[in-house]
Amino acid sequence: MRHPAGTTLPLFRRAFFDSWRSTLAWAAGLAAAAFLYLPLYPSIGGSDQMQEMINALPAEMTRALNYDQIASGPGYAQATLFGLIGFLLMSIATVAWGAAAVGGDEESGQLELTLAHGVRRVQVVLERALALLLRVLVLTALAFVIVSLLNGPSQLDIDPANLFGTVVLFAGLGLLTGTSALFVGAATGRRTYGLAAGAAVAVLGYVFNAVGRQSPDVEWLLKVSPYHWAYGNSPMVNGADWASAGWLWGISAALVALAAVALEQRDVGA
């Protein structure tokens, strides 16, 4: 009623469209990584020579890199793209977006002016989280499309249903790091703290997974590794664990809600 036509969700639109360059750059990076790694499968993962080389590596190392499953097409795509380079790119992108959404905006002094206008703080957090979600979905959809395209030509032999499950987990993992950064940024008003929190979730998740797989004594580390929740049962090979996906997405949603509550409670720019 108050809004002229075409201006629903103004904060979301601004957050999403003003950062299209960044979204495009990350998408290009992810696409480049996929096009670099996946076509190499027939000559690397599938070859006997490569398998011998991997067998010669210390078992701890192959486990840490998830290379124990590299011999099959789905395992190769899982270990190289979703488990390593794609995970890295997605994590960096979401942490940067999440930390900038509220904490970065406040630190640069611009949130004050936005909040002085006809918006609710909860609305600011929700619309910006929505922009984060949409950007994650763009990257995820892109990964899904590229892997599907390369599935045949690169002899990956991936089950599309398993691929779908994996990208849902991939997106969930990205959302969790991004919303962690969003929440801490919104609670503290500091971009750096948001970056640190998001990076901690991504890096510690990865490290806990790598270390936790080494011995039953440290297996408990796997329980607190979001990375392991997502990829622990090799979703590309065995299909997604939907309960894990539920946790990743659910905790992300909860972090957004907490971010909204935190921002609602405190002074801005003080």
Place this chain on the structure above:
Amino acid sequence: MDIAVSAHSLTKRFGRREVLHGVDFEVQAGSVFGVIGPNGAGKTTTMRCLLDIIRPNGGEVRVLGQDPRAGGPDLRRRIGYLPGELFLEGRVTGRKLLSHYEAVSGPVPPGRINELAQRLDLDLDRHTRKLSKGNKQKLGLVQAFMHQPELLVLDEPTSGLDPLIQQEFHAMLREARRNGQTVFLSSHVLSEIQQTADTVAILRDGRIIAVESVTGLRESAVRHLRFTTSHTAAPDAVALLTAVPGIGNIEVLESNGGVTLSAVLEGAIQPLLHALGRLELTDLVLEEPDLEESVLKMYAMPRKEVR
């Protein structure tokens, strides 16, 4: 008349540091209310409380009849706000930024944005982060004025503006006042408040130490006086002058031939004129009141003595 903005015993602490220790004021609807005070006096904090950007620890604030927090977005749509430090870093043009704020706080009458930009000589098609400080400030002003809000809250509105644009801004304030809009503005330059405001509040160390109409401030302000008289001896002239209420700092500048005296007057002029009427004057200078001087005096005065 209605009260557009009021604060009663407004206190605000940041951690252990209390920056507002019970601020009280009332702003008449349709008037221009200026707050002046040295840096760190609490001007920006007070304004942020009006916009619900920060929340007071105590006291009561009413903006257009509502508590800022309870009023929410609907209340803030009726306010135009210019922050004291304006940061615009996005890779967007001024025009796009304004249409974003229009979508949030609008509606804006058609043509209004262009008209304001033209008046302030602002190019709306440049990226905001490439704008100079003064041009960012202009964009901030357009953003605050464009939806013709009932209340304008402007924190140091002319900082960075060149004198010509400052005049245009003063014209915009006069128009706003004519339209019945209320203006709450801060400055650390008195002359600006003096030119634009009806009422001035002096804020020091988180307290309002005086609220005066600008006319009242002028009356109570210090005036410098100098006159030359013939046919009267210097001691007699000094004695006559000393009897005038509010006179101080009497100095005899010259006493051979004509007698020239200087003094300062704080208070009403009539008694002085009465006294001077008994003298044969050959020269008289009564300067414009120096508001700056009287305000600086209030800044420096121990707390209890002010008013």
